[in-house]
Amino acid sequence: MNILINTLSILVAIEFFYIMFLETFATTSKATGKTFSMTAKDLANKKVQMLFKNQGIYNGLIGIGILYAVIFTANSRTLLIPMMVYIVLVGLYGSLSSGNKMIVVKQAGLAIITLILMLLS
Template sequence: MNLLIIALSTLVALEFFFIMYLETFATKSSRTAKTFSMSKDDLANEKINTLLKNQGIYNGLIGVGIFYLLIFTQNYNGGLLAIMFYIILVALYGAFSSGNKAIFFKQGSLAVIVAVLLLIQMMM
C-alpha cells in the first residue's frame, strides 16, 4: 500500500505543477482559458493575469510540499494527510464558490483516494 500512496501522491504533485504551469507560465493560452472557463480577453486583463500567476505559485508549492515529504522525510504520513485534506477543502471551496462541481472531481479526487489510503495505513 505504501508504494500506491507514493505513486498517487506523485500524481497529485504533478497535477498541481501542471496547474501552476497553466496559471503562471501559460497564463494567456487557449488551454488555460478552456481549463478555467475564461475567455482570452479575461486572461489578457493584467489584474486577472497577476492574480492567476500568484495563485499558480501557491499551487506549485503544494507540489513541492508533497515531493519534500516523500523524498526528505521518513514518516511522511501525517504531513501528507494534512496536505491532502487541504487540497480536498480547496477543491470543495472551488467547486461550490464557482458553481462548477466538476472542479472538485478534477482537483480533489486523487487527494481523496490518497487521504483514505493514508487513514487506512495509519489505522493498521
Template sequence: MTTFVTVLSLLVAIEFFYILYLETFATTSASTGKVFSMTADELAQPKVQLLFRNQGIYNGLIAVGMLYATFVQRDLLVPLLVYILLVAAYGAFSAGKVALFFKQGGLALLTLLLLLLG
C-alpha cells in the same frame, strides 16, 4: 507508505505543478482558457494575469509540499491532502460546480483514503 500511495502522491504533485505552469507561465494559452473556462480576452487582462501568477505560486508550493511530504516528512502528507480537499471544496462551493471538487481534489481524495486505510 505503499508504493501505490507514493505514486498517487507524486501524481497529486504533478497535477499542482501543471496548475502552476498554466497559471504562472502559460496564462494566455488556449490550454489555460480551456481548463479555467475563460476566453482569450479574459485571459489577456493584466489583472487576471497578475491574479493567476500569484495563485500559480501557491499551487507550486503545494506541489513542493507534496514532494517534501512524500519523500522527507511523511507525517505531513495527511494534513496537506486534507488542505487540498478543503481548497477543492471551497472552489466547488464558490463556483457552484460540484464537479470542480472532483477535478481538483479527486486524486488527493483517493490518495488520502488509501493512505488512511493502508
C-alpha cells in the same frame, strides 16, 4: 500500500505543478482558458494575469511540499495527510463558490483517493 500512496501523492504533486504552469507561465494560453472556463479577453486582462501568477506560485508550493514529504521524510504521512485534507477542502470550496460541482473531482479527486488510502492503512 506505501508504494501506491507515494505514487498517487507524486501524481497529485504533478497535477499541482501543471496548474502552476498554466497559471504562471501559460496564463493566456488556450489550455488555460479551457481549464478555467475563461475567454481570451478575460485572460488578456493584466489584473487577471497577476492574480493567476500569484496563485500559481501557491500551487507550485503545494507540489513541492508533497514531493518533499514523499522523498525526504521518514514518515511522509505526517505531512501528506494535512496536505491532502487541505487540497480536498480547497476543491470543495472551489466547487461551492463557482457552482461547478466537478471542480472537486478534477482538483481533489486524486487527493481524496490518496487520503482514503492513507487513513485505511
